[in-house]
Amino acid sequence: MRRPRISVSETSLWRDRPFRLTWTSGAVSQFGDRVSEVAVPLIAIGLLDASAAQVSWLTALAWAPNLLGIVLGAWVDGRRRKRRLLIVTDLVRAGVLLSLPAAYLWGTLTLGQLYAVALLTGLAGVVAGCAWQPLFARLVPPSSYVDANSKFSAARSASFVAGPAVGGGLVQAIGAPVTVVVDALSFLASALLLGRIRVDEPAPAARIGAAAPALLRDAREGLAFVVRHPVLRASLGCCTTVNFFTFLAGTGLVVLFADRVLQLSPGAIGLTLGVGSTGSLLGALTAPWLSRRIGVGRAVAVGAVLFPAPYALAAVAGGPAWAAAGCLGGAYFLVGLGVMWFDVNLNSLQTAVTPDALRSRVTGAFGTVNYGVRPLGALTGGALATTFGLRATLVTVAVGGVLSVLWLLPLPIPGIRSLADLPAEMPVQSAGLSPLDNPV
Template identity: 25%
Template sequence: MKVRDHKSFVRFWTASTTSNFGTYITTIALQVLVVVNMGGSAVDVGWVSASRWLPYVLLGLIAGVLVDRFHLKTVLVVTDMGRGIIFAFICLFAVTGVLSIGWLMILLLLFGAMSLFNDAAHQSFVPQLVPRPLLTRAYARLEQSAAVAETSGPAIGGGLVSWIGAPFALLIDAVSYLFSGVLIATVKHQPSDKVKAGPLGQQIKEGLQWVYQHQYLRTLALNTHAWFFFHSMTMTVLVSFFLIELGFDASLLGFALAAAGVGAVAGTSLSSRVGERFGIGRAMAFSRILYAPAVVLITLAPAAINSDPQNIAIIFAVVGQLLYGFSMGIEGPLEMGYRQFVTPSHLQGRMNATLRSINRSAVVIGAPLGGAIADGLGFLTALSISIAGLGLCGLWFSLSTMRKAQIKEDEI
């Protein structure tokens, strides 16, 4: 049986894809809003990015326990609706001229809190829609849709920002969240047993023990935390690097960022086959090795601008983004499928929230740090540090026991 035969999953897949398109439009709109409309610096971009993820630091482990206690569909619907309303307010405040970096950070804190609960519920909801043997393929479909959104979303976002302005482009994302919430409300599923309420500390401890004492999840978690730190530095610096150092406008920025989506489409299309052929651990190790060379290619763009027309610089930026997205496309479905497969249903929310909260904690530190280094020492210095970090993550993963990980019944 194929994942497309599960109608509830198809509805969920459609809702997820819709909100993903809006999210990638927002990726452009928010950062253009900060840098262009509000005259912000790379540090401002870093702080705005960090504010979105701060709730993962403060509430992440608690969210995992709470999500395991509630009906996941309710959590998904309420948080999607809430996020749509928040982006509508950001648009309103920006248009009326009362939006400041401080207000934007406050609104994104609220957005991040809702995203935290939505993310934990979203990842835990899939096992209620498809059988476990189909999890990897289900996540591959979700990642493929996200990759398509990543491919076209930034390009559409860049065009929308140029056409209607960053504030109204954010309103598109608001509509996508509201539509997603309505569609998920119609999904029929088989809910898992809710976790009985108990001591909060004990339930958090159970989630932590499962993640950090598991033979393979421990290495996967620790390596991914480090990867997110350097990834957040890279992504924070890249936007300002493209806009300021390379002189890209919103349309060119969208084009460059969309290249990562094209790579991700290719990666997710091959992900399941690569995992089956070489093993999940080895396939993920291969992906993590590719990130550093991808960023190296992007750092070559300024040299091209100094000696050749700007379109040569765009080629370096696009090829680097393609390789970066390809790496994420390969490993994304494999990582998610593996994590969900080996984790019992009563620990799904806590496992997902534990990993996401620590990963986003790394973003809260890495994003503003990357912006500060870029402002103080230059874009290329900041990117060189992130290249070194991503390279070490790839080497560590390749030499660890995680490279032997497989989806087997005896690992549950």
């Protein structure tokens, strides 16, 4: 299959205007998301007196739409204009978020509305995620996947540094519901930036076979490719395991832990999470260096361990406010370092082994399992926290999450040194695959 025309110079991604605009769009919306990740749980905790179980439901509903990812990915693969889909989802999320401050000002804000906002923004996010990888592959040449993912992840990591601190400060100054306006405005800005991008988006490839309804058939092809491809199958097992365990805590229960157990103020919570998240920025910037030093596959494995393990450090936080905040911030620093080493290298590897004609379907199928387990993790975490306490839940996150690395130990992932070493075609199990199911 012929590779698409590449719009980005292999030597300098920053020189390409579409890449710069896309990067800026993502950076702005990620910053807004980090503000909301502090503000929305504090609406539930501070204004609506939500319990640990209710906060966990908020997280679960935000991720529940990923259970539809396999079908949504197939639907997105059939759409030509992925950029337009990203713009629409930005506008939808902005409108939904603005309903929170509006309801607050009218005195009608309820936990049910918070749940609805979490569900709808989550659904728009799944569609956006399925549309993102095909657009990424049109903007970036394969040799620059790790570098480009590093740049996007650096923006995301910077949002984890600044966003919680700004969010916590705004919550303390103007209240949590009004603070959500920042996230809504970030989505509007993102949509405007994406609207200025011009990128060649070819018509979707013709579908093969007509034995089943087209959408279900396409969804099945995406899932079959993930399950039968050795790299995608191993990475799916690892991601699903680490996501289940890390979502036992999730952002909501971490904020609850900081608020009710450590007794930190909203400003202190935001500042602690923001300072701790400098590890994410460092991880994003050093992920290409790590992959060159030890290989892409081994860098993924190192990240898989370092990502969940520091939750055990967070579990022992206590004492004076400065000591508790320092311990929690240190744990978050290591978590961020690990998650970026994991994400940057694994996302690049997955993009490299996925054929163009299947990108949205593979993303949707992968996300259905990988992200779909997050609501289950969040609800389980709420039950654990209610029964055994928040500290015990954080220890469970660390122990269970580290076990995810067992999926990566067998070949081929540990032996992959660089994306350039990947064969043009990597063998997959051949039971009933169509011609689209061979990576190029």
